[in-house]
Amino acid sequence: xxxxxxxxxxxxxxxxxxxxxxxxxxxxxxxxxxxxxxxxxxxxxxxxxxxxxxxxxxxxxxxxxxxxxxxxxxxxxxxxxxxxxxxxxxxxxxxxxxxxxxxxxxxxxxxxxxxxxxxxxxxxxxxxxxxxxxxxxxxxxxxxxxxxxxxxxxxxxxxxxxxxxxxxxxxxxxxxxxxxxxxxxxxxxxxxxxxxxxxxxxxxxxxxxxxxxxxxxxxxxxxxxxxxxxxxxxxxxxxxxxxxxxxxxxxxxxxxxxxxxxxxxxxxxxxxxxxxxxxxxxxxxxxxxxxxxxxxxxxxxxxxxxxxxxxxxxxxxxxxxxxxxxxxxxxxxxxxxxxxxxxxxxxxxxxxxxxxxxxxxxxxxxxxxxxxxxxxxxxxxxxxxxxxxxxxxxxxxxxxxxxxxxxxxxxxxxxxxxxxxxxxxxxxxxxxxxxxxxxxxxxxxxxxxxxxxxxxxxxxxxxxxxxxxxxxxxxxxxxxxxxxxxxxxxxxxxxxxxxxxxxxxxxxxxxxxxxxxxxxxxxxxxxxxxxxxxxxxxxxxxxxxxxxxxxxxxxxxxxxxxxxxxxxxxxxxxxxxxxxxx
Amino acid sequence: xxxxxxxxxxxxxxxxxxxxxxxxxxxxxxxxxxxxxxxxxxxxxxxxxxxxxxxxxxxxxxxxxxxxxxxxxxxxxxxxxxxxxxxxxxxxxxxxxxxxxxxxxxxxxxxxxxxxxxxxxxxxxxxxxxxxxxxxxxxxxxxxxxxxxxxxxxxxxxxxxxxxxxxxxxxxxxxxxxxxxxxxxxxxxxxxxxxxxxxxxxxxxxxxxxxxxxxxxxxxxxxxxxxxxxxxxxxxxxxxxxxxxxxxxxxxxxxxxxxxxxxxxxxxxxxxxxxxxxxxxxxxxxxxxxxxxxxxxxxxxxxxxxxxxxxxxxxxxxxxxxxxxxxxxx
Numbered sequence: 002x003x004x005x006x007x008x009x010x011x012x013x014x015x016x017x018x019x020x021x022x023x024x025x026x027x028x029x030x031x032x033x034x035x036x037x038x039x040x041x042x043x044x045x046x047x048x049x050x051x052x053x054x055x056x057x058x059x060x061x062x063x064x065x066x067x068x069x070x071x072x073x074x075x076x077x078x079x080x081x082x083x084x085x086x087x088x089x090x091x092x093x094x095x096x097x098x099x100x101x102x103x104x105x106x107x108x109x110x111x112x113x114x115x116x117x118x119x120x121x122x123x124x125x126x127x128x129x130x131x132x133x134x135x136x137x138x139x140x141x142x143x144x145x146x147x148x149x150x151x152x153x154x155x156x157x158x159x160x161x162x163x164x165x166x167x168x169x170x171x172x173x174x175x176x177x178x179x180x181x182x183x184x185x186x187x188x189x190x191x192x193x194x195x196x197x198x199x200x201x202x203x204x205x206x207x208x209x210x211x212x213x214x215x216x217x218x219x220x221x222x223x224x225x226x227x228x229x230x231x232x233x234x235x236x237x238x239x240x241x242x243x244x245x246x247x248x249x250x251x252x253x254x255x256x257x258x259x260x261x262x263x264x265x266x267x268x269x270x271x272x273x274x275x276x277x278x279x280x281x282x283x284x285x286x287x288x289x290x291x292x293x294x295x296x297x298x299x300x301x302x303x304x305x306x307x308x309x310x311x312x313x314x315x316x317x318x319x320x321x322x323x324x325x326x327x328x329x330x331x332x333x334x335x336x337x338x339x340x341x342x343x344x345x346x347x348x349x350x351x352x353x354x355x356x357x358x359x360x361x362x363x364x365x366x367x368x369x370x371x372x373x374x375x376x377x378x379x380x381x382x383x384x385x386x387x388x389x390x391x392x393x394x395x396x397x398x399x400x401x402x403x404x405x406x407x408x409x410x411x412x413x414x415x416x417x418x419x420x421x422x423x424x425x426x427x428x429x430x431x432x433x434x435x436x437x438x439x440x441x442x443x444x445x446x447x448x449x450x451x452x453x454x455x456x457x458x459x460x461x462x463x464x465x466x467x468x469x470x471x472x473x474x475x476x477x478x479x480x481x482x483x484x485x486x487x488x489x490x491x492x493x494x495x496x497x498x499x500x501x502x503x504x505x506x507x508x509x510x511x512x513x514x515x516x517x518x519x520x521x522x523x524x525x526x527x528x529x530x531x532x533x534x535x536x537x538x539x540x541x542x543x544x545x546x547x548x549x550x551x552x553x554x555x556x557x558x559x560x561x562x563x564x565x566x567x568x569x570x571x572x573x574x575x576x577x578x579x580x581x582x583x
Numbered sequence: 584x585x586x587x588x589x590x591x592x593x594x595x596x597x598x599x600x601x602x603x604x605x606x607x608x609x610x611x612x613x614x615x616x617x618x619x620x621x622x623x624x625x626x627x628x629x630x631x632x633x634x635x636x637x638x639x640x641x642x643x644x645x646x647x648x649x650x651x652x653x654x655x656x657x658x659x660x661x662x663x664x665x666x667x668x669x670x671x672x673x674x675x676x677x678x679x680x681x682x683x684x685x686x687x688x689x690x691x692x693x694x695x696x697x698x699x700x701x702x703x704x705x706x707x708x709x710x711x712x713x714x715x716x717x718x719x720x721x722x723x724x725x726x727x728x729x730x731x732x733x734x735x736x737x738x739x740x741x742x743x744x745x746x747x748x749x750x751x752x753x754x755x756x757x758x759x760x761x762x763x764x765x766x767x768x769x770x771x772x773x774x775x776x777x778x779x780x781x782x783x784x785x786x787x788x789x790x791x792x793x794x795x796x797x798x799x800x801x802x803x804x805x806x807x808x809x810x811x812x813x814x815x816x817x818x819x820x821x822x823x824x825x826x827x828x829x830x831x832x833x834x835x836x837x838x839x840x841x842x843x844x845x846x847x848x849x850x851x852x853x854x855x856x857x858x859x860x861x862x863x864x865x866x867x868x869x870x871x872x873x874x875x876x877x878x879x880x881x882x883x884x885x886x887x888x889x890x891x892x893x894x895x896x897x898x899x900x901x902x903x904x905x906x907x908x909x910x911x912x913x
Contacts, residue, residue, distance in 0.1 A: 056760060062870065063862050064683065066672035075673045212674055229764030230683060230862060231755060254759050257860040260738065261754045264746045268753070270760060439873060 046247040047553035048580025054234075054250045055551060055579065058262055058274040059567040063255035067228035070213035071182040072145050079235055079253055081569025083576055084127075084219035085182035088118060088137070090574045091175060093563040094295055096355055096464035100562070100574060103132070103183050103220060109512060113169030116177065120160040124242040126185045128218045137162045139186035141177070144193070145208045148176065172471065172509040175463050182570065188218045222246045222577040231255055247580030248551065266290065272547035275565035277413075279340045281543060289549040293557060293564055296344040296541045297352060297460035299469075300414070301534040302405065302421075302453050303446070307495040311482030314452040315401040320384030321430070322532040324394075325403075327380065328428035329421055330372035335538050338417035342541035345370060348532075349525040350458070350473075351466045352539065359466055361522035364529060368536045374428040381429070393431045402431050406445070407455035409436035414455045417537065421455075446493050449482035456493070458534065467508060467517075470524050474533065475502045496533035553579040586903060594896050601888045606657050608884075609877045610650070661885065667878030671870055677882035680867055685886075687756050688851040688863035691779050695786035696848055700841050702787065703794020708830045710795065711802025722796055729792030737785045737858045744781060751781045754860035782859045786852060794837060801833035808832075839898060846894025850887045 059078035069080040089099035089107070107118045124132040134156035141147065141154045141164070150173055152165045164170075164177060195211040217225055222243065223235040232254045237246040254271070256262045265271045266284050278284060285292050304322055305312035315321050326348075335343045344353065345367040351359045353367060360366060378394070386394040386401070393400045405421060407414040418434035425432035432453070437445070445451040461468040472478050472491040476499075479492035486493070501524050508520035528534075544564040546554045555564040555575060562578075563571045660667060666677035706725075710718045728736070745753045752758065757765070757774040765771065805811065806829055814824045851865030864883060871879035 054760075063860055063866065064672065064680065066669075066675045068673065073673060075671065210674060227763035231757075231759040232763070234763060252760065254754075255860065256754055257857050257866060261741075261858070261860055264741065264753045268746060268749060270753070440875065 045244060046578055046580045048247055048551070048582060050247045050249070051550070051581025052249050053550050053581060054252050055248050056270065056272045057251060057253045057566050058256050058265075058271050058276070059253060059572070060276070061253065061255045062257050064230035065228070065233060065255045066212075066230070067214035067233060068212045069217040069225060070208065070211050071184065072208050073212065077233065077253065078567055078569065078572065079223065079225065079233065079251070080213075080217065080219075081182065082221065082571065082573025083223040083235060083251070084217050084221045084225065084573075085184060085570075086219070086221050086573055087179055087182055087570045088120075089178040090562065090570055091179040091463045092561070093297055093460065093462050093568075093571070094355060094560050096358075099179060099463075102570070102574070103137070104178070107178060109171065109174075113171045113510065113512060114166045116164040116166075116170070116174070117157075118162045118164070118178070120162065121242060122160055124220055125240055126188075126218050126220060127224050127238050127240065128185075128188075128216075130185065130187055130218075132183075132185075132220055134159055134162050136186045137183055139190065140181060140183045143189065143208065146181070148173070151177075169510040171512045172467060175468075179462060180570075183220065185218050221573050223251060226250065241577065243577050246577055247553075248576075251576070266545055269547070271545075272550060273545070273566050275542060275544040275567060278543055278545070281545070284545055289547060291546050291548040291554055291556065292543065293555065293560075294342055294541045294543050295560075295564060296342075296539040297563075298540050298542070299346055299350060299458040299460065299534075300343070300417070300537045300540045301346075301456065301458055302537065303451070303456050303493045303534060304453055304532070305449055305451055305482065305493075305495055306531070306533040307497055310449070310479065310495040310497065312449065312495055313482075315403055316452050318384065319531055320380055320386070321401060321403075322535060324377040324380045324428065325421075325425060325430060325432075326532055326535050327369070327373045327377040328424050328430060329535070329537065330370075330424050331368060331538060332370040333372075333424075334417045334420050338413050338420055339538060339540065340413075342543065343538035344541070346536040346539045348529045348536050349466070349521075350469045350528070350534075350536070352460060352464075355464050356466055359518065359521055361518065361525050364522075364525045372424050372427070377428040377430070388429055392429055394429045400431055403433070403452050405432055405434045405453040405455060406437045406442070406451065407434070408439050408442045413540075418455045447485040449480070449484075449486075449493070449495050454493075455537075457540065459491075460539075466521070467505075470501075470521070470528075471505050471509065474498075474524065474528055475505050477502065494533035496528075496531065498527050498531070501527050548582065550582055551579050552582045587900075590896070590899055590903070594892060598888075598892060601892070602658075602661060602885065603654075605881050605884045605888065606654055609875070609880045657881075666882035666885070669871075669876055669879040671874045671876045671879065677878050680879065681864065681882055681886055684851070684862055684864045684867055685849070687861065688856075688865070689848060691756075691782055691861065692786065692852050692855075692863065693845070693848045694779075695783040696790070696844055698783070699787045699790045700794055700837075700844075703791045704798050704830075704834055704837060706791075707795040707798025708802050708825070708833065711799040711806065711833070712825055712829070714799075714803060719799075722799055725792035725795050727792075728788050729790065731789070733785065733789045733854050734858065736789055737782075737855065740781060740785055741858070752778050756862050782855050782861055786855060797840070798833060798837055801836060802829060805829050805833040839902070842894050842898035842901075843891070846891040847887075849890035 061078065065077065066075055068075045068077055069084060070076055071080055071085045086102045088102060088104035090102050091099045101121065103124060104118045104120050107116060109116055118137070120134060120137065126132055138154045138156050141151060150166055150168070150170055152167050154162055154164045157163050189208060192208055192211040194206055195208070196206045214228060220242065222238055222241045223246065224238045226234040226236045232252055234253075235251045237249050239245045256265070259276055262271065262274060262276055263278055263284070266274065266278075267287070269287070269289055281292050284290050302325070304316045305314065306317060306322065308317045331345070335341060347353050347360060347366060348368045349360050349364050351357065381394045386396050389395055389400055391400075395401055403425075405418050407418045409415070415436055422432050422434040442454065442456075445454060446456070458469060458473060472489070474492060474496055476492070476497035478490040479495050479497060480486050480490065482495060504520040504523035508517050511517055542565055544566065546564075548554065555562050562574045564575060566572055664678065666681075669675055669677050669680055672680055706718075706721055710721055713719070741753060745751045755778055757771060757778055762771060762774065811824060811828050814828045849864060850868070851863035853865035853869060855861060856863040856866040857869065864886070867879060868883045870876065871883060
């Protein structure tokens, strides 16, 4: 423990020293704001200044279309975090306060209908214009982005913005502070009438139609340099509010096959990437690369669970879901299908290790790791099922038959589904695993026409399972089977329980931890019992980084930010922190 | 003249059918582009506020058009050369994407196809000429190479020559870690040739066997023709019998096949482009199909269809010219 602190102090001293040197070296042209790395917890670069180019693969495939408009669908990764920043950066992995970026602090009023944000002083856009409260207001109120829940955003003075809402908006804190990119009004307002064409050749106007590929103006640590359809490069922003980045240039490349990316990693040609590598030893054994595995996204079986909304099949019976849950051997799945990279999941969907405080008393902390075929049988027999001559359970002479699909080519999911097929068979449940195309998968999810699908749930971006409870478990976020889910609705299982709906609503209206815990207890009681999504594991996210050339990476000891190269805005925080290794 | 008119009419009907199918097939795929895009973005770590609206704007407008209206618009666009905007590569026009990809595809896959053909015909002729000698053993070995899955051959070559020995690069049409885009310089040209070597070798390895086998068998049967025996009896030099009498005639059927495969060059080599991250047409097709990017899908299919039809048409005309029998069939 002591050694950690000493190292931290030493680094801080080093950072302070270098920023002084930089100041002396010629940042005299900047608008004279105070340099970062002060008491506000802003990121400060580690290590030494370096001319070595940092090569990043963020999952982009070729051909790359230069697009740095954060509102566009095909926006490239550098824009989210590297060029455009949010007010705060949330750490997806730890229960800590968000890192202040363009804002320094925020405060809710008593009933959660007003959020006051105090902005950082002395920030400039990379075209030299000062960053103001009006830019922030514009970033929330322009026609393209204005969220429905936001009543108004007003600049109270040059560095304070007040957001007002019709209803308590605690639940939208992350969306406002952590995932909305702040754009310059003086540039973006000129492109509101840009014209283009939509997918069907119809006219399309507005900010969406603009690609922002010529010298995008942002506040972030990097500035776009060149762009082609194979790669794009960026150079350090000398006037960055957190101090000029130490790594002089970046190169984002497009790679089509995972195998190529793995080969490039092992030969040391990529410096930072987040991708699935079944045998990470192969990359790290050379000693030049560091590696972290950060599991955050749950893998589950989606079950179409609700007959009221039109679900069909044996899985609509809660006893069948419970039996299946008991029949699954999670440790075997973790080892064989996920090659040991996944972590145990909590049936409450709280992320173990990060959200432990939200797991209500009496709730199981994690789903059972081993199969219990006998328990599965007991559950089914109590529900009136009987075993037939072949050893499969059924009711009224009809055996249970289930189809479990997974997307062809997602080998970890395909293998897990195969294992579940065997494990279900051992418990007397007839389940067939098959693969489908990505398009069929997407179709089945939104339409609800399926029995069981092996799929993912997106982990929440902050230490609170609320987002999953609301978007995946409440009746407001679903549709009848046959009606497509609206964007943002993720209740694929069609689960709709009045008590859960009410508890989630109650949790959204409070910022009081005790009141939230009480509401979550109600939610957990139901979802652990009803299992609309049968929890399997929490899937790993593997990030590799070159430690020979660069330093300042998030590591197991200092996980200051979620490390993936494709995640905005956190990747911008990581970029601002990197430096050359000595 | 009647022959040519009939051929042209036939191709016109084929063209219409192909272009109409090109319109229909993508619309019969499961899933809609909107939900696919949303799901993909969500999987890649959440959707920033604003993007969702953008996607809605991008893809939502098509709902109120009937299929027939879409069909009419589609024809209008095809005739004016407007192939629309790619959704996955927004806002690049499809024509630009295809235009960027075709030179690479033609350059690499085209050259590799020609090399493979010349090599296959040459070696095949030799194997047929000297059948029973060691040259004949080329037939089983190249056929075996061709029967290996292309994917596997490419991965093995990459593993040996690019990863272990590091003689050749792993990805790209040029050094993407050094050049910031195509440019006119000797260094760049050198880089392009260097990067094309391994992909070209994989294509040649996996296709030369077919040409070789076909040519060898044609050669064997041509050598038993009376006019070859006559030529030999006249005391012509073996070399002249080989080139002018046997090889020239034996190559005719292969030439027809070559025409067709040249047409398909435009389609690129799907797997090669994927494995080597090579910027060709095949990859555009994969991306388009995966993302239900209708405009791009139709654009790519259209170009491929046109190229194949044009190649077939050309071969037809040449054959009609070379061989009078095809013109007076009835």
